[in-house]
Amino acid sequence: MSASLLQVRVWRGGATGAFRSYEVPRRESQTVLDVVTYIQRRLEPGLAYRFACRVGMCGSCAMTVNGVARWTCRTHVAKAVVHDTLEIAPLANLPVIRDLVTDMREFFDKWARAKGRFVPTATRRDDFAVVCPDRPERRAADAAIECIGCGVCYASCDVVRWNPAYLGPAALNRAWTLVNDVRDGDHRTRLAAVAGDAGCHACHTQMGCTERCPKEIAPTASIAGLKRATARAAVKGEL
Amino acid sequence: MNRAWRARNHPAYWAFLVHRLSGLALAVFLPAHFLVLGQALRGEAGLEGALRWTDSPLVKVAEIAIVVLLAAHLTGGVRMLALEFLPWRDWQKSLAALAAGATVLFGLAFALALVGGG
Numbered sequence: 270m271s272a273s274l275l276q277v278r279v280w281r282g283g284a285t286g287a288f289r290s291y292e293v294p295r296r297e298s299q300t301v302l303d304v305v306t307y308i309q310r311r312l313e314p315g316l317a318y319r320f321a322c323r324v325g326m327c328g329s330c331a332m333t334v335n336g337v338a339r340w341t342c343r344t345h346v347a348k349a350v351v352h353d354t355l356e357i358a359p360l361a362n363l364p365v366i367r368d369l370v371t372d373m374r375e376f377f378d379k380w381a382r383a384k385g386r387f388v389p390t391a392t393r394r395d396d397f398a399v400v401c402p403d404r405p406e407r408r409a410a411d412a413a414i415e416c417i418g419c420g421v422c423y424a425s426c427d428v429v430r431w432n433p434a435y436l437g438p439a440a441l442n443r444a445w446t447l448v449n450d451v452r453d454g455d456h457r458t459r460l461a462a463v464a465g466d467a468g469c470h471a472c473h474t475q476m477g478c479t480e481r482c483p484k485e486i487a488p489t490a491s492i493a494g495l496k497r498a499t500a501r502a503a504v505k506g507e508l
Numbered sequence: 509m510n511r512a513w514r515a516r517n518h519p520a521y522w523a524f525l526v527h528r529l530s531g532l533a534l535a536v537f538l539p540a541h542f543l544v545l546g547q548a549l550r551g552e553a554g555l556e557g558a559l560r561w562t563d564s565p566l567v568k569v570a571e572i573a574i575v576v577l578l579a580a581h582l583t584g585g586v587r588m589l590a591l592e593f594l595p596w597r598d599w600q601k602s603l604a605a606l607a608a609g610a611t612v613l614f615g616l617a618f619a620l621a622l623v624g625g626g
Contacts, residue, residue: 335511335514336510336511336512336513336514336515337514337515338515356511412596425515427516473524474520474524474588474591474592475516475520475521475524476518476520476521476524476600477515477516477518477520477521479520479600480518480520480521481515487596489520489591489600490596493591493592493593493596494596496592497592497593
């Protein structure tokens with residue numbers, strides 16, 4: 270640890286605003302969320318930010334730290350700091366409500382637009398579905414299922430920035446898990462939903478999502494899977 | 509490092525940039541290429557003049573750049589096809605490195621042949 274004080278610049282305001290500087294004592298094993306919490310509790314009580322679980326499960330504390338989208342509760346200052354300075358901003362590609370809080374509605378609305386809801390084919394009176402863990406579909410769903418909806422991938426995606434209608438990596442990743450769910454009853458509608466101009470084929474494979482996902486999911490792999498699945502469906506005349 | 513670039517500073521983004529920019533550069537080169545070939549329509553002398561111009565050292569060096577661009581675009585395209593059509597593995601960075609390595613190899617081979625042959 271080179272300095273006892275961190276220079277922290279935090280975004281204040283909405284879409285228009287400015288960075289304000291604070292000095293925060295450097296601590297061992299300090300996370301970026303610890304820094305933001307220190308500022309709110311000791312220096313700037315009016316600072317708005319989101320967090321809940323603090324252990325990387327809820328996906329609510331993602332912010333832009335020195336230009337990179339990160340989950341702040343599991344990001345040590347040592348990993349993100351540059352010359353004893355942190356610049357903390359709200360997530361990119363989402364409207365800013367105030368300070369570090371973004372409006373996530375569009376992000377989650379896109380999950381709905383990608384038909385990210387399970388459509389059951391059985392009732393409560395049916396027996397449990399048996400899905401073999403070794404089936405390729407199950408393995409593909411497993412690889413993508415741990416998404417916590419933090420929005421880091423969405424904020425790291427240039428295609429979202431260029432094409433605001435683009436469904437984005439998280440929604441497409443969710444769709445891919447359901448395309449591989451053998452119990453789901455509406456694959457065709459889902460594939461049609463993700464096959465349009467704003468769907469999987471809009472991805473430029475820059476892999477920012479895969480690079481930044483804190484859960485180490487590869488949305489690029491899910492999107493590639495959707496591209497193959499939609500192409501197959503189109504050839505069969507199902508789209 | 510610029511903050512906007514810091515978020516994009518990873519191998520897959522470089523691979524995207526190289527693929528896109530090499531494609532654009534080749535798209536700009538193609539009309540010039542056809543223009544030179546089109547000189548043949550006006551007779552042997554016109555084409556001969558254009559071909560003599562390509563013998564100048566500066567054009568020879570530019571040819572290496574064209575070959576590197578072609579190689580970069582080709583290997584980048586093959587990488588993309590592998591990425592999208594082969595089962596996903598955690599080898600994507602190796603794939604980008606392989607494409608970059610093959611590009612350098614093509615460029616060097618062409619440059620050496622040019623020097624050796626010239």
